[in-house]
Amino acid sequence: MSIDLSTTYLGLKLDSPLIASASPLTGDVDSVRKLEQAGASAVVLPSLFEEQIDHERREVERLHEFQADSMAESLSFFPEMEYNLGPDEYLKTLAEAISSVKIPVIASLNGATRGGWVHHAQLMEQAGASAVELNIYFIPTERNANGNDVENQYCELIAAVSETVHIPVGVKVGPYFTSLPDVVRRFVQAGADGLVLFNRYLAPDIDLDSLTFEPALKLSTPDELRVALRWIAILRDQIDASIAATGGVHNVEDVVKSLLVGADAVMMATILLQKGRDYLGELRTGLTRWLEEHEYESVEQIKGSMSINRCANPEGLNRANYMKALTSYTTPE
């Protein structure tokens, strides 16, 4: 019996739920092509960071203005060159990737200003992106930063982008909201076509020699997926939008669990970096085998079968889970 692995994510028909998420592997066209060959059903390009673009532009400006016109013998210190500081390089890679693969190519965007979010999403649409994923990342540091205001900002920019572009809009956020179901509902209301759960906010590390914070890239661990599993199960029945699970999908079991709770697709980066692109093939085979062995017919069938409304023990998703874990650790059998 052949198993139907196809799924729909952001309205895009995918031939499996296995998506390569943003990582160095999706950063160049050649690698994207290899991912397709290995079995990725879609790719998400690394994020275009508006802040970085602005930062670089400002840096170039500063560079050219620093000590310029200060000394008679040296009115400047650098040759004036044509810089590729805007999103052009990114858009070029995006367009090339689109034209060299058949699978959907999703562009990812991390904006800094309202205008920037909209403008860059439009450029991605023009370049032919199948969908745009908004990678929203906001760290409030002031004690008067009001949670409601922050959530409103999220919603406003989702609305601004989804009103402007005609391609599907995915929203990738972290789990740290007081009431995730409410906020996700508002995201969808604002125009989000799908959610990517969860963004792994990479926290800085401390360098013990210099006693400074240093950016630290830490790859995901399988444990991390459990946060997503819980929330996808809770959200699945309450929102009308696609959901992708991400962060800690490392093996076939993780894929299956994600589908069970209601994910339409899974996104992977760490495991592909660790095991290579061809691991996608193993996952695909493994998923097929698991579904076969457990007598499922299709991905559609298993999707959401353990959502909060459909699972056997919904209490396992709420606070009792925590209590149980606590007691089982503290009270030896």
Next chain:
Amino acid sequence: MDNGYVTVDGNEATARVAFSTNEVIAIYPITPSSTMGELADAWAAAGQSNVFDVIPQVVQMQSEGGAAGALHGSLQGGALSTTFTASQGLLLMIPNMFKIAGELTSAVIHVAARSLATHALSIFGDHSDVMSVRSTGFALLSSASVQEAHDFAMISQSATLRARVPFLHFFDGFRTSHEVNKIEPLSDDDIRSLLDMESVWAHRNRSLDPDRPVLRGTAQNPDVFFQAREAANPFYDAACDIVQQEMDRFAERTGRQYKLFEYVGAPDADRVIVMMGSGIGAAEEAVEAMNQAGEKVGLLKVRLFRPFDVTRFLAEFPKTTRRVVVLDRTKEPGAIGEPLYQDVITAIAEGWDPQAERTPLVTGGRYGLGSKEFTPAMVIAVLDHLATDNPKRHFTIGIHDDVSLTSLPWDEERFNEPDDVTRAVFYGLGSDGTVGANKNSVKIVGENTPLYAQGYFVYDSRKAGSTTVSHLRFSPRPINSTYLIRKASFVACHQFELLRRMDVLETAEPNGTFLLNSPFSADEVWDHLPVEMQKQILDKNLDFYVIDAAKIARDVNMAGRINVVMQTCFFALAKVLPIDEAIEQIKTAIEKTYGKRGPAVVEKNLNAVSASVAALQQVTVPASTEGDQHMLQPVPDFAPDFVKRVTGMIISGKGDLLPVSAFPVDGTFPTGTATYEKRNIADMIPVWDPDICIECGLCALVCPHAAIRTKRFDAAELANAPENFLARLSKPNSEPQTALTVQVTPEDCTGCGVCVNVCPAKSKEVVKHKSIDMMPKADHFDVEKERYEFFATIPDVDRSTVKSNTVKGSQLMLPLFEFSGACAGCGETPYLKLLSQLFGDRMVVANATGCSSIYGGNLPTTPWSTNAEGRGPAWSNSLFEDNAEFGLGIRLAIDGKRDRANHLLSELSEEIGLELATEFLYATQNNEQDILSQRGRIARLKEVLRSVDDPDARELERIADSLVDRSMWIIGGDGWAYDIDFGGVDHVLSTGRNVNLLVLDTGVYSNTGGQASKATPRAATAKFAAFGREAHRKDMGQMAIAYGSVYVAQIAMGANPAQAIKAFHEAESFPGPSLILAYSHCIAHGIDMTSAMSHQKDLVKSGFWPLYRYDPRNARKGEHPFRLDSKKPSIPFKEVAMKEARFAMLARSKPDRARELMKLAQRDIDETYSYYSQLADVDREFTDLTP
């Protein structure tokens, strides 16, 4: 909008034509012509073509001599070829110029005419360079304005092709090369139509080609050389006609008619002034004004100086001419007169109408040397004087010569510019963007309105905290006023703190407008102004406005960049354009200028514009002066007489008023003067917390300005200390108890923050708090000043007790290089300061031209200084291209004197006493104690000699001090050592003489604005390497090591200070030649200067800059002579490189090329490490006889 005009400076005006009409361009940087080469390189890198649809090949050479050689060769190869240069550069081209002309080769050299170095170097303009090549056989064509520079670049190119006489096209350095003016540019079609393709092909066909071989460059004997030399005459005879024909063709095409000589003024003039160059602009205005006042005078402009067309020249004079005055912008000491004067005399003697009653009386004067101001009032004075009964035959104008009495007096009040010219003067700091904004204003008006616009900019010679003065004119007519604005209808001061240091209202005319960037509002500002300034505002009845531009800049996220704010206010107040139109134009210009930098940069600039006009406040000027603020004294009262009389005048911007008698006759100046100039440029200064200090000395070591110091002293001194003085006491039972203080000198600190960045002592409770923190100067100034004043009185440490080979120890020694005007955070000066601490009291410095000669020796003051005994480094700068040889020469002289002293010692050993003589014989001078003992011995010797009645004793008395070892340091940048004087460096290293060469290696020509040298690393961009430097950085160290007899060290103070100090000591003690390559970060790297010293650590870790020492003495001892002091590369080069804009820029601009070059650069590093680590195991023998 675009009116077809462009506003460019003279360099760009020239380079546009030169680039469009040539196929090979040989370049080398030299002020003020560097811009031409930079533009050519950038255009070629961007793939721009010339009118032949070819991208010119732009090749950088190792010197102007090299550029001239390449030019000569390329011409022989049949390419249309050019080069750009000035001053010493032109001198280096002379040999090839004779060849190029002797071979009748079509070529143009474009020269931004600049002074030659004589008693001093000057980067500024006069004709001493071009007049030095008038015998080469090159035609000399002179442009007097930016438009002419553009036009004559074309005319000289088309003329040389037809005439076969090579041309030197020149215009005045700075006055024309750097003046921004509105010109009508030639289109490519114009250029094509003006080039005679027949002549182009004729030139190409004269090339060396094995298909039609010829022999050129023969040697000739007495039988034929002379005749053969005369064979070229017909070409020179024809050249003048050809130039005029080309000028006529040019006029047909463009409507701009030129003549070889051109007379303007009264048709019946009795007095005529003859001159060439930019001074013509001033002279023409004067002549016009005088004629309007009823006089009959004229101006004869000289365009083509060589070949000199006597007939055309004389034909220009009105028949009524009775007296002629010739002004030369050069000086030929000992000549009857300067060159133009002599030619005019000769021309008149040869060709004046023999029927005439008599030939005119001709006098000659010098003006404008080194860009000395030349004004219409001076021309009036010259022509007035010419009318007197006995005019001086030879005179000067523009200075007060109270020694030889050559100068004519003049009165600036005799000339006023027309009322309909808007004249605006702006005072700013180099770092605040004032000049950039003003260039932008000139562009806005020049390119978008019918008005004409001119901008000229004056810079002081400081690299940190330099002040700028911008002079802008806007007029309904073309502007040829080639002099600074003396009466401005609008004056703006962009920096409040300049008010007490500069008389910014000197140029304000009565009823004019004064705009001040002020932290104080209109209501508060008045009594914060110096009383002297208040008085001027009242006396001149100025309209006075203030704006808090710094606040607006901060509000729109452009902290420190107040330029757009002030520019908008200027347009609002000066009314050159209707304000709304002006604002629209500024906004358009912002989009044009910053569009390529992205929307965020555009937006913040636009925000600044919007916020500006509303924030402008008019001050209701009170009826009288108020408050107690006064102008600052340029130097303190206790300064030496010379410093007060001369240096102080220069510091306060009144150097023009100094008479000839004020100056040394031979360019010799006292050292130790920087200390009297308190520049106060820092906003933040380091403040010391003794409680957590670990006394490492790093802060003082890395300070580029010697503005933070450490002193260890007898704790008893503290009895006299001010109450708040800080010190760390040694243990109470130490005998004697000592104290250590780290002290900043707040008035000299530039606020670079390098000391704080390297400070390793962090608070355990608050990590960001270090033993020194940057704090607002305003909050700490008074206390720190008082502390420093006491600190300065504490006796210096006894040098013989200090471990000078440690960081800590070396920093207890008095720096004899202090408070230089180098850039804040400079990477070179810490090395020089360290040298001066270690060897300063017996050190002689030969300094190559470059940054170090500018911050080391540019007036008004010098950082090279003296100790309490009056000893200190003796310093001299000869040239750029000869410094190694120059230093060797000094060494030879010193050695000769010492040898003579030793000889006399042995001759007089009986008279002196055998004991003392023997002591001298066996004395070593290996450390401070030895030196101290030797000085004591010499004192005893002199004492003894006093009673010896022998001429030899008298001689020995005079030269006995030379028995203290002199430490000879030959210092310069990589442009000097790797490129222009590489031959000299190599030769000096081969002599075995005891000289120390210190290369302050920034990897670029820093002083001229960051052009590539052979030390520029692969994959870096630099000017002249806009496409990314392709070649591997030259490994100078290995070249020197190849001799086997040279001490070589590669050091980086920020990475390993102890190794750097060790290398200095080893080099100094090595009795032969030493070469130290010292990594010096530089603003031209595009780095954060504050953390630059720490960044050096990463550079060394990446293997980019391996540290090593090669000591031939170890070979002699049978040890490995090469010692690698840095570890195996541990971080990828790319990671480090991307923190420097010079590398990162290429990745942003040409990512593919950047990747490719970065890969090669990494391979260079890996290969070098592998090679060096093998070298570390290599045995060598030391085979030299000496030392």
